[in-house]
Amino acid sequence: MMNLKEALELLEGTLLTPECDLGLEFTRVFASDLMSDVLAFMDAGTLLITGLVNTHVVCTAGLAEAAAVVFVQGKRPSAQVLDQARANKLPLLSTPLPMFEACARMGAGRPK
Amino acid sequence: MVDERIFRHSYPVEGGDFSHAGEVSCQMKNLLKEMGVNGQILRRAAIASFEAEMNVIMYAASGTVELTVTPEEIRISIVDEGPGIPDIELAMTEGYSTATAEMRELGFGAGMGLPNIKKNSDTFRLQSKPGLGTWLEFTIRRNGAGP
Numbered sequence: 001m002m003n004l005k006e007a008l009e010l011l012e013g014t015l016l017t018p019e020c021d022l023g024l025e026f027t028r029v030f031a032s033d034l035m036s037d038v039l040a041f042m043d044a045g046t047l048l049i050t051g052l053v054n055t056h057v058v059c060t061a062g063l064a065e066a067a068a069v070v071f072v073q074g075k076r077p078s079a080q081v082l083d084q085a086r087a088n089k090l091p092l093l094s095t096p097l098p099m100f101e102a103c104a105r106m107g108a109g110r111p112k
Numbered sequence: 113m114v115d116e117r118i119f120r121h122s123y124p125v126e127g128g129d130f131s132h133a134g135e136v137s138c139q140m141k142n143l144l145k146e147m148g149v150n151g152q153i154l155r156r157a158a159i160a161s162f163e164a165e166m167n168v169i170m171y172a173a174s175g176t177v178e179l180t181v182t183p184e185e186i187r188i189s190i191v192d193e194g195p196g197i198p199d200i201e202l203a204m205t206e207g208y209s210t211a212t213a214e215m216r217e218l219g220f221g222a223g224m225g226l227p228n229i230k231k232n233s234d235t236f237r238l239q240s241k242p243g244l245g246t247w248l249e250f251t252i253r254r255n256g257a258g259p
Contacts, residue, residue: 035219039159040228044152052219059134060219063141063158 001027002109004068004091007047010105011070011095016082020091026067029106031099035060042066049102053077055084062088072099119147119181125165127172127194130218137162140179140188147181149254156232157186157252163225164190164248170215171195172245185234189249196242204230204238 005022008015015022030042031049035056038048044065050057053075061069068091071077076094077085085092095102121143123136141158149157161177168175172194180187197203204226211221230236233250240246 033219034222036222036224036228038219039163040224040231044155054218055131056133056218056220059138060162063134063137063155063162065155 001025002047002106004093007068007070007106008093010109011093011097011102013070013093013095016071016076016092016094017085017090019086020068020089024067024091029103030066031103038066039064047106049099049106051075051099053081055081057081058084058088058090058092062090066090068093070095070102072097072102117183119179121179123177123179125168125172125175125177125190125192127169127174127192129169133166133169134162136177137165140177143179144181144186149181149186153186153252153254157188160229160232160250160252161188163229164188164250166220167225167246167248168192168194170211170220175245183254185251185253187249187251189247191245191247193245196244197238197240197246198242200238200240 003023003025026045026047028043028046030046032038033051038060042064045067047068048061048066049070051072053071058081070093072095074096125136140161144154172192175190175192178189202208206227207223209221209223215221229250234253235251237249
């Protein structure tokens with residue numbers, strides 16, 4: 001079990017939707033750029049790590065009930081995507097780390 | 113005589129309109145939530161309808177999604193005016209896809225759509241005629257344990 005505040009510290013991340021609850025907990029992490037795989041294989045309440053920043057990510061994450069989305073490589077979505085996430089109460093995070101490093105840190109569960 | 117226990121609503125979907133992809137499924141999910149559907153049943157309906165909506169957007173000129181809700185089940189049927197599916201058995205194979213590079217760049221077209229709709233539904237019927245279009249109907253039982 002981990003919460004968003006701990007994930008932010010591990011990933012040296014930035015919270016893109018400041019109004020969300022950093023105490024929100026999740027038990028699983030799923031990493032993919034394929035939204036088809038997210039829809040087919042991700043469990044509800046999972047933290048999604050992805051390099052895609054389009055509106056389809058927020059839509060997919062919302063419909064598949066992800067706990068939150070982390071964008072890797074310092075990517076930032078457009079204002080439209082941020083608004084969409086806020087409307088869906090979906091927390092968005094950004095990390096400067098590449099996908100592999102982000103996954104490794106989440107797997108280890110501790111900062112480097 | 114109108115059966116008040118049955119709710120029915122149709123949504124048009126425009127082929128190629130990636131900017132509005134998912135809106136119909138989001139609307140249906142919110143509506144189902146208001147009707148007291150929740151948990152895994154709601155999630156399965158949302159995921160299956162989104163996959164079906166994306167298929168219309170990716171492959172067809174246009175389509176219609178019809179949502180029917182009864183006390184027993186959620187039924188979603190999709191009729192599209194698209195190229196049709198020449199080999200349904202092949203299309204049902206996980207990983208088989210005819211998606212374009214543009215669709216894949218958006219994160220879709222991995223060949224999981226139809227199998228995933230089947231996985232998330234309790235009944236699944238698919239008929240298609242090449243050159244005419246495709247008809248898909250699936251149901252999710254409201255008291256079902258599901259996958």
